[in-house]
Amino acid sequence: MTALPLIAEPRDRRRTPTPRHLADLDMSARRDAVVALGEPAFRANQLSKHYFDRLVDPSAPDVAEQLTDIPAAARSRLAAELLPVLATPVRRMTADAGATHKTLWRLTDGALVESVAMGYPDRVTVCVSSQAGCGMACPFCATGQGGLTRNLSTGEIVEQVVAAARLAASGGLAGSPQRLSRVVFMGMGEPLANYNRVITAVRRITEPSPTGLGLSQRHVTVSTVGLVPAIRRLTDEEMNVTLAVSLHAPDDELRDELVPVNNRWKVAEVLDAAWDYASRTGRRVSIEYAMIRDVNDQPWRADLLGRLLSDRLAHVNLIPLNPTPGSRWDASPKPVEQEFVRRLRSAGVPTTVRDTRGREIDGACGQLAAAEVGE
Ligand code: SAH
Numbered sequence: 001m002t003a004l005p006l007i008a009e010p011r012d013r014r015r016t017p018t019p020r021h022l023a024d025l026d027m028s029a030r031r032d033a034v035v036a037l038g039e040p041a042f043r044a045n046q047l048s049k050h051y052f053d054r055l056v057d058p059s060a061p062d063v064a065e066q067l068t069d070i071p072a073a074a075r076s077r078l079a080a081e082l083l084p085v086l087a088t089p090v091r092r093m094t095a096d097a098g099a100t101h102k103t104l105w106r107l108t109d110g111a112l113v114e115s116v117a118m119g120y121p122d123r124v125t126v127c128v129s130s131q132a133g134c135g136m137a138c139p140f141c142a143t144g145q146g147g148l149t150r151n152l153s154t155g156e157i158v159e160q161v162v163a164a165a166r167l168a169a170s171g172g173l174a175g176s177p178q179r180l181s182r183v184v185f186m187g188m189g190e191p192l193a194n195y196n197r198v199i200t201a202v203r204r205i206t207e208p209s210p211t212g213l214g215l216s217q218r219h220v221t222v223s224t225v226g227l228v229p230a231i232r233r234l235t236d237e238e239m240n241v242t243l244a245v246s247l248h249a250p251d252d253e254l255r256d257e258l259v260p261v262n263n264r265w266k267v268a269e270v271l272d273a274a275w276d277y278a279s280r281t282g283r284r285v286s287i288e289y290a291m292i293r294d295v296n297d298q299p300w301r302a303d304l305l306g307r308l309l310s311d312r313l314a315h316v317n318l319i320p321l322n323p324t325p326g327s328r329w330d331a332s333p334k335p336v337e338q339e340f341v342r343r344l345r346s347a348g349v350p351t352t353v354r355d356t357r358g359r360e361i362d363g364a365c366g367q368l369a370a371a372e373v374g375e
Contacts, residue, residue: 016109019084021155022047023162023204027211030082037081039074046070047082048210055166058083058159086159087113093361098174101167102363104370107132107156111149112370113188115160116363117167119176126164126180128157129368130198131189136225137260138246140290142324142362142369143188151194157201160187161213180213184221186244188368191222192230198222199234202241217241223288225261226270235277243277244286244317245270249296250305258296271308278313284350285312290319290366291332291340302340306347316344316351322364 022030022044030044046069050056056066063083064075087105090112094101099119106112111132118125134141135148165180167173183205185191191198202220204212223244224231234243247267249255255262262270274285287309291297309316318341321331332340337353344351358364 018086018108018153018156020082021084021086021153021159022051022082023155023158024153024200026203033082034078037077039078043070043074043078045210047078051083051162052211052213053209055162055169056083057163057166059085059088084108086153086156087163093363095358095361095363099176100358100361100363101173102358102361103160103163105160107152109150113152113156113160114363114368114370115164115187116358116368117164117173117180118357119168119173121175122177123181124164124168124173124176124179125182125184126161127184127186128160128164129187129189130157130185130191130194130201132370134189135193136190138225138248138258139260140258140292140321140324140327140329141366143366145324146369148189151197152189154197154200154204157197158204158213161201161205165213181215182219182221183215184223184244186221186223186365188370190225190227192224192227192234195230195233199237199239202239206239218283221286223286225259226265226273227261228265228269228273231270231273231277235273235280238280240281240283242283242286243274243281244288245274246288246290247271247305248288248290248292250301250308254296254301258292267308271312274314275312283313285314287314287316288319289316290321291337292321293330293332293336295329297332297336297340299339299343302343303347306344306349309344309349310347314349316349317354318351319354319365320356322356322359322367324367324369 031041034043064079067075089103090106091104101117104114113129113132116127132149133146134143138144168180169178206217208214217240221242248258252266278285341351356364
């Protein structure tokens with residue numbers, strides 16, 4: 001057997017560690033950090049207010065000058081130590097008449113991730129990434145095709161949220177409020193596979209100012225392929241975030257293929273964990289279901305799904321499939337989708353069809369694939 005010629009050097013996996021950011025730390029650790037830098041503890045509060053209230057941008061050339069309540073001599077050092085630049089925009093794209101903004105970010109080690117801010121008349125939502133790439137390998141999802149690069153730090157997740165808050169505050173989302181209100185972990189990555197950093201990020205996003213951004217936990221949605229032990233852990237946190245489960249098929253045979261982690265945790269186990277979450281939090285679980293033509297959109301699957309979900313604290317969110325490059329799959333035709341909705345509703349299951357924001361800028365569900373842009 002002849003060895004294949006080595007056509008590419010393996011990518012250097014060593015990477016510069018992500019710098020520490022105040023969003024990684026709780027308030028008492030922030031105080032310790034400023035004291036270690038020879039500053040009084042209350043500077044932690046001042047810096048936190050600049051970041052979470054005034055939405056100071058660490059990448060602004062004049063960031064130090066903006067810290068006006070801190071003595072000039074200490075500003076640059078505190079900014080460098082606790083407000084380092086974690087993410088630099090590489091490309092921004094807008095769609096939906098300026099109401100949708102996708103940003104491609106380069107992180108400090110060169111990893112690329114995307115986030116999408118969406119303005120509506122009554123609210124502003126940001127869809128954030130929790131990992132660079134994703135290891136879950138769902139065949140219909142663009143991110144899933146490239147594998148996992150790495151977990152994001154809490155600071156890197158929070159910065160995507162704060163950046164969207166800045167964009168909204170600057171009036172950058174046409175026809176929408178100037179305040180960010182919702183966060184969905186539906187960008188790149190599997191949030192529950194980066195559990196600790198994601199949970200800490202949720203805390204930062206929802207803790208009152210100046211520790212955090214002060215959003216309501218009910219307005220944060222964590223979406224998962226169904227990592228059962230992590231769903232159970234989340235249940236024990238007693239947070240009031242909305243749980244979304246990416247089901248995509250009501251039967252194990254098909255779900256094994258569409259969501260490969262189903263080979264480990266079956267539909268029944270995932271739903272059991274979801275119902276425990278619902279009963280502990282009192283919050284309706286969102287069941288995500290991408291409608292894929294002739295794959296999972298048959299009337300009998302709607303009926304089976306209806307039987308699994310009726311009388312449960314659940315809501316179905318149908319997502320018209322966003323075909324990804326090279327995929328053999330397509331979205332279901334509208335009449336098929338409507339019949340699916342009709343059957344679910346007649347089983348008593350509240351059902352909505354998701355809008356397709358950002359489609360033309362590859363910013364819609366499952367289209368985020370920053371790796372394709374190259375370096
Ligand atoms: N890993 C998390 C977050 C992923 S993205 C999860 O799986 O839940 C959020 C949603 O978009 C998931 O429900 C995901 O299955 C769905 N999705 C992925 N690719 C898609 C595509 N091409 N079209 C429509 N929805 C897609």
